[in-house]
Amino acid sequence: MNHWNTVELGSVCEVVRGGSPRPIIDYLTEESDGLNWLKIGDVKENDKYFLHANEKIKPSGISKTREVKVGDLILSNSMSFGRAFITLIDGYIHDGWLRLRCDENKLDKEYLYYFLTSNLAQHQFKAVATGSVVNNLKSDTVKAVKISLPSLEEQKKIAKVLTLFDNKIKCNTEINENLEQQIGTILLKTIDNANTQSVKLGDYLYIKGRIGWKGLKKSEYLPISDYRIINGESLTLSGIDWNKAGYISAERYEESPEIMLNIGDILLSKDGTIGKIGYVDKLETPSSVASGIFVIRNTRQAEISTQFIYYLLKSRLFKAFITSRTEGSVIPHLYQKDFMEFEFQLPSPDDMKIFDDTTAAMFSMVFSNLNENDRLIHLRDSLLPKLMSGEINVSDLDI
Numbered sequence: 001m002n003h004w005n006t007v008e009l010g011s012v013c014e015v016v017r018g019g020s021p022r023p024i025i026d027y028l029t030e031e032s033d034g035l036n037w038l039k040i041g042d043v044k045e046n047d048k049y050f051l052h053a054n055e056k057i058k059p060s061g062i063s064k065t066r067e068v069k070v071g072d073l074i075l076s077n078s079m080s081f082g083r084a085f086i087t088l089i090d091g092y093i094h095d096g097w098l099r100l101r102c103d104e105n106k107l108d109k110e111y112l113y114y115f116l117t118s119n120l121a122q123h124q125f126k127a128v129a130t131g132s133v134v135n136n137l138k139s140d141t142v143k144a145v146k147i148s149l150p151s152l153e154e155q156k157k158i159a160k161v162l163t164l165f166d167n168k169i170k171c172n173t174e175i176n177e178n179l180e181q182q183i184g185t186i187l188l189k190t191i192d193n194a195n196t197q198s199v200k201l202g203d204y205l206y207i208k209g210r211i212g213w214k215g216l217k218k219s220e221y222l223p224i225s226d227y228r229i230i231n232g233e234s235l236t237l238s239g240i241d242w243n244k245a246g247y248i249s250a251e252r253y254e255e256s257p258e259i260m261l262n263i264g265d266i267l268l269s270k271d272g273t274i275g276k277i278g279y280v281d282k283l284e285t286p287s288s289v290a291s292g293i294f295v296i297r298n299t300r301q302a303e304i305s306t307q308f309i310y311y312l313l314k315s316r317l318f319k320a321f322i323t324s325r326t327e328g329s330v331i332p333h334l335y336q337k338d339f340m341e342f343e344f345q346l347p348s349p350d351d352m353k354i355f356d357d358t359t360a361a362m363f364s365m366v367f368s369n370l371n372e373n374d375r376l377i378h379l380r381d382s383l384l385p386k387l388m389s390g391e392i393n394v395s396d397l398d399i
Contacts, residue, residue: 010143036091110159202340
């Protein structure tokens with residue numbers, strides 16, 4: 001690699017842990033007077049930038065090591081281990097963050113962001129993380145992480161190439177959010193119609209999960225195989241992320257025929273972050289699910305459409321139902337018997353047809369955009385290490 005240097009991150013970037021011990025925080029309700037208090041819950045799953053803090057704190061008694069300024073990067077060192085963001089607001093970071101501030105003459109912040117999210121960095125983080133239960137990164141170990149650097153100009157070009165992918169992914173995501181809001185509104189209006197009957201969801205669905213004694217450990221996942229498995233990591237708030245789905249043996253797939261996936265199945269998380277939902281619109285290889293996920297199949301398609309069920313499970317009505325069943329639980333869990341007892345208003349056949357006809361094109365576009373995002377993410381993640389190693393040369397690009 002001509003004109004590339006491999007250096008320790010700490011030589012081109014200040015790395016500071018976000019304060020210890022935990023301070024006593026005074027929260028404010030008046031946004032005009034406080035300081036932004038940055039927490040992992042304030043950002044969406046695939047966000048690149050930290051744009052908004054949902055809470056404010058009093059500007060006293062907070063360690064300066066928790067301070068972040070516009071342009072700093074923050075890296076999660078415990079929960080949501082290894083996630084990184086560029087901050088576009090000033091504020092103070094919650095526990096579990098590292099703050100990174102670039103030497104602007106040596107390191108571009110956008111380039112650093114892509115490095116932090118790459119396998120080039122993630123493998124190094126996992127190798128040096130401490131903690132038997134929860135991974136934890138110390139500032140000194142992050143400083144020692146190796147990063148390869150071309151010229152500052154070339155760093156900016158590499159970041160711009162990768163940003164093109166992220167901008168399109170973000171655009172598709174925003175279109176989908178708008179489409180799904182419209183479909184959700186149409187669904188609520190449809191079931192608010194007087195011409196409905198109260199029914200139980202379990203009467204219309206096949207629903208199965210992985211049997212407990214067949215528990216599948218992540219250590220059994222394979223680097224590659226002809227069989228895929230969707231777990232909690234690959235079932236995201238945006239749907240199924242096939243780029244994160246694992247691989248299992250034929251034996252592990254075949255032992256549980258009741259959760260072998262079909263096109264048209266709906267997946268729902270029942271443990272941890274309950275209510276994450278995905279729709280199986282494609283199956284390139286035989287696939288199954290890990291424990292913690294329900295497989296839901298429409299058994300009465302002549303009376304109720306699958307897209308109606310899908311958006312019913314994404315609706316505020318079902319979210320309220322989940323809250324009522326899990327509120328106060330130490331370990332939130334949605335039981336199959338509770339799920340099947342969920343009551344809703346079933347529209348008349350005529351109203352169901354109107355719903356399907358009205359939302360069909362929107363439903364199709366949502367999954368077209370999700371599939372395009374899958375391809376873009378895969379291509380971006382494939383290009384990233386090649387760009388950051390100099391294997392792909394962007395020095396002559398005019399961008």
